[in-house]
Amino acid sequence: MQSLNKVREFMRRDRVFDFLVPEPLPVVDVSHDVLLYVESLSVSFDGFKALNNLNLYIGDGELRCLIGANGAGKTTLMDVITGKTRPDTGMVYLGQRHNLLDKTEAEIATLGVGRKFQKPTVFQQHTVFENLELSLRMSKAILASIFYRMNSEQYDRIAEVLKIIGLTEHSHQLAGALSHGQKQWLEIGMLLVSDPRLLLVDEPVAGMTPQETEHTAELLTSLAGERTVVVVEHDMAFVRSIAKKVTVLHQGSVLAEGSMDDIQNNPDVIDVYLGESQ
Numbered sequence: 001m002q003s004l005n006k007v008r009e010f011m012r013r014d015r016v017f018d019f020l021v022p023e024p025l026p027v028v029d030v031s032h033d034v035l036l037y038v039e040s041l042s043v044s045f046d047g048f049k050a051l052n053n054l055n056l057y058i059g060d061g062e063l064r065c066l067i068g069a070n071g072a073g074k075t076t077l078m079d080v081i082t083g084k085t086r087p088d089t090g091m092v093y094l095g096q097r098h099n100l101l102d103k104t105e106a107e108i109a110t111l112g113v114g115r116k117f118q119k120p121t122v123f124q125q126h127t128v129f130e131n132l133e134l135s136l137r138m139s140k141a142i143l144a145s146i147f148y149r150m151n152s153e154q155y156d157r158i159a160e161v162l163k164i165i166g167l168t169e170h171s172h173q174l175a176g177a178l179s180h181g182q183k184q185w186l187e188i189g190m191l192l193v194s195d196p197r198l199l200l201v202d203e204p205v206a207g208m209t210p211q212e213t214e215h216t217a218e219l220l221t222s223l224a225g226e227r228t229v230v231v232v233e234h235d236m237a238f239v240r241s242i243a244k245k246v247t248v249l250h251q252g253s254v255l256a257e258g259s260m261d262d263i264q265n266n267p268d269v270i271d272v273y274l275g276e277s278q
């Protein structure tokens with residue numbers, strides 16, 4: 001009888017086991033208004049320095065654009081921040097407290113660092129809504145996801161994200177049937193469901209129509225403030241349309257930093273980067 005009671009206790013639907021309750025997001029200390037610290041960062045591949053003593057500070061809530069010719073080290077920098085590539089030397093901190101270099105990719109994601117790769121990787125055979133639901137599930141502990149049932153709070157979160165990315169009306173459409181631009185927004189949405197602190201976005205407007213590009217500019221601008229957004233992009237008109245502060249990378253180091261006007265009038269930048277397209 002006692003064991004039956006135990007089983008009953010275990011089967012109670014209203015009982016939430018401690019180990020199933022998702023961990024609260026760890027506190028990121030931004031008391032100095034800086035969310036991301038990158039100092040003296042170097043990465044070499046077979047002796048070639050992809051990053052060379054790079055220093056970069058991203059303010060909390062900032063929208064920062066990262067530009068630079070092909071091979072400047074932009075993607076490598078994102079790889080280091082997200083734990084995919086280990087640097088030779090240097091330091092990367094999220095806020096004052098979290099040393100990202102001693103964390104795994106999964107731990108860094110749990111700290112609230114979300115990354116959008118160049119190519120959209122949505123689940124084509126699932127609807128827009130299901131894609132968001134799946135990524136919400138995956139952002140929870142794996143154990144929890146086995147027992148996972150969506151509650152109204154999570155449903156609201158998905159509805160909210162659908163609105164932000166402008167896909168509310170497409171919520172039941174298969175992701176495979178979306179336009180290229182819509183797929184990119186969906187993928188940004190898949191990061192947003194878990195409420196990231198820092199969003200790294202690599203070449204978001206490549207292949208987009210002018211209207212899609214404009215919508216993406218609005219979307220990324222609206223995301224900054226509440227969260228921090230770092231955008232890598234080649235399209236200079238796009239960068240001009242969203243940028244507050246731009247960092248130019250060149251041969252793995254910061255060549256210049258400032259407003260778009262500062263950058264475009266900087267003789268070093270004109271020399272090595274903007275000069276290229278003339």
Ligand SMILES: Nc1ncnc2c1ncn2[C@@H]1O[C@H](COP(=O)(O)OP(=O)(O)O)[C@@H](O)[C@H]1O
Nearest residue numbers: 045049050068069070071072073074075076077
């Ligand atoms: N895994 C790797 N192995 C060898 N070389 C690499 C690797 N990743 C990047 N590189 C090299 O490092 C340099 C910087 O690359 P990357 O960060 O992709 O530049 P960007 O994104 O600015 O175009 C390039 O010369 C590239 O060929």
Ligand SMILES: [Mg+2]
Nearest residue numbers: 074075076202
């Ligand atoms: Mg790249």
